[in-house]
Amino acid sequence: MKFALLYKENRLFFIGFILFVIACGFILIFFSKADGFFFLNPYHSPVADFIFIYLTYLGDGFFCVAIALLLFLFKKRYAGLMVFSSYTLSGIIAQVLKSYILEARPALFLKDSGYKYFIEHVTLHNFHAFPSGHTASAFALAAVLAFAAKNKTWSILFLIGAMSVGYSRIYLAQHFMNDVLAGAIIGFISAIVCWIFLDKIFNRILSYKRKIN
Numbered sequence: 691m692k693f694a695l696l697y698k699e700n701r702l703f704f705i706g707f708i709l710f711v712i713a714c715g716f717i718l719i720f721f722s723k724a725d726g727f728f729f730l731n732p733y734h735s736p737v738a739d740f741i742f743i744y745l746t747y748l749g750d751g752f753f754c755v756a757i758a759l760l761l762f763l764f765k766k767r768y769a770g771l772m773v774f775s776s777y778t779l780s781g782i783i784a785q786v787l788k789s790y791i792l793e794a795r796p797a798l799f800l801k802d803s804g805y806k807y808f809i810e811h812v813t814l815h816n817f818h819a820f821p822s823g824h825t826a827s828a829f830a831l832a833a834v835l836a837f838a839a840k841n842k843t844w845s846i847l848f849l850i851g852a853m854s855v856g857y858s859r860i861y862l863a864q865h866f867m868n869d870v871l872a873g874a875i876i877g878f879i880s881a882i883v884c885w886i887f888l889d890k891i892f893n894r895i896l897s898y899k900r901k902i903n
Contacts, residue, residue, distance in 0.1 A: 691889045696837065696882065703836040703845035707829075707878055710853055714871040724803065726867045727796055730860050734807040738861070743809070746858040748851060749824030751781065754831050769838040771892045772884055776830040780880035784823040784873065793820040796863040808863050822865045822873035828855035829877030837885055852877070 697704055717726045747753055754777040761770035794817050797808050832852035836845035856874055859865040865873075 691886055693882070693886060696885060700837055700842065700845060702842050703833065703849055706846060706849045707833075707874075710849070710874065711871065714867055714874075717867050718871070723866050723868065724800060727800070727860065727863075728805070730857070730867065731805075731807060731863075734861075739809055742858040742861045745854055746824060746862060746864075749822075749826075749828035749831075749855040749859075751777065751827060754827050757831060757835075766838070767896055768892055769834065771895075772834045772838065772881075772888070773831060775888055776834050776877075776881040776884040777827055779884060780826040780830040780877045781823065783876050783880065784821050784826045787821055787872075788818040788823070791820045792817045793869070795819040796866060799866075800863075805863075819865055820869045820872060821876055822856065822859050822869040824859055825852070825856040825865070825870045825873030826877040826880070828852040829874045830880045831877075833878050833881030834885070837881065 717729065721729055754773060758770045758774040758777070761767070761773060796805075796819075798816065829852045832848040836842070836848045839845060839848075852874070856870040859870055859873075860867065
């Protein structure tokens with residue numbers, strides 16, 4: 691599939707993603723890394739902690755693989771292959787960047803700031819923050835589901851879900867805004883690349899299996 695056609699069919703998701711990038715860019719331009727983090731974390735509560743601790747799992751690799759398997763079980767094999775391939779590509783890119791870019795996570799970067807919302811047994815105190823792998827996986831999954839959906843209004847819900855995962859990484863003090871934005875771009879581009887370049891390959895595989903069966 692050509693990019694122009696993919697964009698035409700999924701304009702709603704593309705526009706929503708662009709607006710998300712602009713909003714993130716605004717924060718990165720007008721706030722320092724620490725100030726942007728504080729700006730996005732004005733209030734914490736036990737209820738919000740509970741919600742975001744579990745919401746962040748929507749960007750976990752096990753969740754993405756589970757969705758791919760469910761799509762296979764419900765005879766949506768093409769979408770399942772796309773989910774798995776885009777998750778794999780985004781994960782590889784994210785992990786390679788993490789291994790070369792040693793950027794401290796908020797708990798380490800802000801250890802002397804007096805920030806009091808770190809969550810015990812959840813917040814990590816190490817490097818390898820850039821980019822956010824959970825956000826990359828969430829956006830790769832959301833984009834593929836949006837591309838595959840016949841009713842394109844669902845794409846807004848998928849995008850909101852991915853953005854919520856991205857915010858959860860900041861709320862839980864796992865990442866800064868630049869980590870999340872990079873992860874979102876990696877996930878989105880991974881989905882586009884897989885959809886464009888693997889389309890014919892997956893269709894041939896599935897058509898060949900149908901002929902055999």
